[in-house]
Structure formats: structure tokens, C-alpha cells
Amino acid sequence: MSEHNQQNLPPSINFFKPRKGTMAKEVKLILLLLIPCILAVFVCQFGIFLLLKTEWGMLLDEIIIFNLPVSYWVTGQLLPLWFILVGVAFNIWLDRNENRHVEAIRYRAKGRSKEEMS
């Protein structure tokens, strides 16, 4: 949404139309990390499922990584590790921004009450 349009609309919060500035950056990062996580789950499982339907399915038993059949290793060990790495990346980004924008409210522990707002 253009800056002009955003100014004409009543203020609101919408994940798919983030307000410019820190929120837009954060939403972009969230999407950048969330989509690969969801895709990793879907792609891995559909990949394994489709592979099992072909003669290449034997590879799933034959390829061994860290003693485990590759399908087990990817699903049972690699994906949780991937989630941890995504969490680390997210926190590092927030930490860097925290240092740059110490005054920003998003890095405060908690917000004000509605009464304080009004």
C-alpha cells in the first residue's frame, strides 16, 4: 500500500498490510522465516510420500545419515534443528534492531493499559 493511501485510511493493524517502519520490517522478516518453516514441513513430507511411490523410494532406506534412514533423519532431527536455527536468526535480528532503536516500544517488556492510552 502506498504511503498516500495509508494516510487516508483510518489507522489499523493488519498483518498483510503492515504499517510502514518497524512493523513492516518485522512482518517481512516473519514471512521470510515462517514460509521456509512451513514449506520445509510440506515439501519434506510430500517429497518422501512421492518418492515412496516410485522406484527411487528404496533410496529412503538405503541412504543413511547419522545412522538413520534419510527420511527419519530429515523429519525427526533436521526439521527441529531447522526450527531452532530459524529462532536464532529471528532473535539475532531483533537484538540488532533493539540496539539500533532502543527507544522503540516494540522492545519494551509490556505496553501501557488502555486507560493510560486514553
Added chain:
Amino acid sequence: MPTPIDHTTPLYMVIGMFVLFILGGLTHKLRKHPENYGFGGSYTGWLGSGAAIASNWMSAASIMGLAGIFYVKGYYALAFVIGWTGGYILLLLLMASQIRRFGKFTAPDFVGFRYESETARTIAALISITISIIYCVAQYRGIALLVAWIFGIDYRSALLLGAAITIGLIVIYGALGVARNQKLQYFVLITAFIVPLMYLNQQLGYFWILPQFGYGKAMVDLQQHFGFFWAEPFTTVSIYHWLALCFTLIFGTCGLPHVLSRFYLTPRMRDARWGVVLGLFFISLIYWSAPAYGVLTRLLDAYSGAPFKVADPATADMVIVYAATQAGLPEYLVGLLVAGGMAAAFYAISGLLQSGSATFAYDIYPRILRPNATEQNKLLMAKAFFLLLSAVVLLLSFLDIGMIAEITAIAFALAGNTIFPAFLLGIWWSRANAAGVISGMLAGIFITFSSLLLGDFIPIVKTVFPITSSAFLGAPLVIIIMIIVSRATAAPSPATVSFLIQDVHDAGGSQ
């Protein structure tokens, strides 16, 4: 059949572990802050926060249930691993920081505040209590199985005895004012789970230093020497059911009241964020290890001449103990496993019953039943409801609902269909309003139990919304309902929108 061993040592180990935790709790600094009881952890930075998250999370489902479901259903169980770890990353990315900024202590508090509706708050409170009940039923099953094994009694007697012990211990904890030392608890439980597994791997000749990798060789041996392929992907369930369970657990993790509570009290935001990642690592240590017990028990079965026997779900939840006894592990290691399982189940029950009774006493009783209730009245009601809740859980536990992991999954499905959409839209869409969240939560309750209510008349409902896995399609459906109803009704107050913009998302400057 398990090798007969003397059960006295395991009994002493159980007693010893509880004494250790009581002493740890008595010396813990949080004892000075009893208001944090049930949620509190050791706030010594990331490590404390991570250990608190992990110890809060560890229950009979993690210690016993996952190994059991893996033993029965092989690859299907990995949906639990991905669901329970993936949920934390979704929580971290989408909700953790924002929830903290709301400054509310419980899920009903959050819903009531964000949606400015007492009705929504009451529904959220009733859902939270129901989730606690279902979750506790799974824990009671774990305790009953362990008590039955220790004392050599039948399941029903063990359930009664286990419940009596549990309630008695909670009363003692309350009387002594014991706060949980969650760091100590996590490290004792993880040791109790992994050390016997290392020994087990060593006994069977596999790589034992990292048993999380060592057991893979046992899977290969099962296939090569016994032609046993039970663990092949998608042999026991379809890919739809696998994904449905996985995403139900992911959404459910983001909606479980006792998981969300972790973010309300951690004083420093940075500790909370890093605590989630460290907690995820600690939790993953369990989930990287649990399948090993299932595989090794299958191998021990095969060695004993019964490689293809159909696993009995009634006893499969005990595979961690059976693996240890079948492999001839020393009694103290078997005892360590039993004590770990008992402690995990006990603390899960303790926290859930207390938060359930507090939800009733503070969210429902003073607002609906007795508006003029004093603090003394509320406290009395919390205690009375605690006993009532315990009785309900005990009665439900007599029903043979399913395995520990499956029962737990129902609680996740309910959370994923109700609390998760309420939080998600409450944080990320300022147009979401009270009518929307009330419709959404009611629809979520219906979807969760639709396979029980309609499954016999409309069989496709059982396929689309399985009782353990209904949130995969259920949560998006609830979100759509919330959007439609919110759009069709009045917008939230300007104060709420302004609060979201300026205090939750820090977007006020861009106006």
C-alpha cells in the same frame, strides 16, 4: 515379557526425586514471590527461562507418550515431534513478544481485554478449563500405569492410588509453599530420560555417547535381520492425517494456556525470546531421544521371538520402562526412568489443576456467580474447584480414551481451534471484534468435537476433522469465520485499535 525385577529400588527413586524437588523448591528464591506460583521459573537469563519453558512443557506425553506412540505407529509419531517443536517457532515469530506487551496473565484475561467482552472472556475461561481437564486425563493415565507397575496392581486401583498420591502431594506443596525450581527439575528429568537410553544403547552394542543417533542402526537391523518395516513413512496413516496431526499440534502449542503463560511473567523481553529458542533446544533433546525407546523396544521384542506382534496400546505407553527391564538395565536406572515419568506427569497435573481452578475462581466465579465475592471467597472457591476438577479428571481417566499422546493431542486440537485463532487475530488484525471471537471460539469447540458428534452420521467428518487432528483445517476455518463475523459487525473501540497500534506493534509513528 519384561524381565522381572525388584520394584523397591524404583519406588525409592520416585520418593527420592520428589524429596529433591521439594527441597529444591523450598530453597528457591521464587518462594518469596508466591504470586508467580504455577507460572514461575528461575529468571536467571536465557538458561533459566529456557529450562522453565522446557520443564513446564515436559509431561507424561513427552516422557512416556511419544515413545509409546512411536512403538505402535512408527513414522506417524514424528508428526508429534514436528508439531510440538514447530509450534514454538510459530509462537516465537508471531506471538511471544506481542503477548508480553499486553501485560495479561492468563488466556481469558487476554481475550477479555483485547476483545472488550466478558462473554468472550468466559468462553475462553471454559475452554482453558476443558483443555486442562483433557491434558490432565493423559497425565493421570501415565501416573496410573507407573503406579500399577511399581506396586503390581491393576490399572483402576493404580488410578485411584495415583490420584490420591498426586492430590496429597499438591496439598503438601501448597502447605509448605514450595515454588518449583524449574532449572533443577528440567536437568534432573532430562538426565533421568537420557542416561538410561545411553546405557540401553551400550547394552545393545550401538553408539551410546549420542543415543539420539545410535538407535538408527537398530532400525536398519530390524529391517535387515527381521524384515520388520513397521517404521516406514506413511504405512500406518495417510499423508493427510500426518500433516493434519502435525499442524494441529503446531497451532495447539500456540494456543495452550499454560504455554502462553510463560511469556507473561518473564521480566526481560530478550530473555523471553532467547528462552524460547533455548527451551526449544531442551525440548528437542527429549524428542530426538524418545523414538529411540520405541525402536529399541521393537528390537528387543524381535530378539525375544515376537517381532511382528501387534502392539497393545494399553501397555505401549510403558515402553520406556519395558525397554529398560527387557534389556536388563540396573534397577536404579529403571527407577530413574519411572521417577522421571512420575515427576513429569505430576508437575503437569499440578500446574494444570491449579491454573484451571484459578481460572474458575478469578474469571468465572466473581463475574458470573457471585459479583461481590471477596478475595477470601475466591481463594475458597479455587480450592473447592480444584477438588471438583480433580474428581472430574479422575472419572474421565477411568474411560479408556486412548494412548497418552493421543489424549494430549485432543487438548491441542481444542486449543488450536479456539485460543490460537483468538490470539492470532487479536494481535495481528485490529478489526477482529467480540462477535467475531465469540463465533470463532464456539465454531472451534464444535469443530474439535465434530467427529464425535457427527462422525457416525456423516463419515467424512471423521476424515476431515479427526478428533486428534482437527485444527489443520479447523483453525483456518475458524479464522475465516472470525473475519466474516467481525466484518459484518461493529468495529472494536478506538482505544483498542490505538492500543494495538501504539503499544503492541509500535506503529503509531507512521500515522
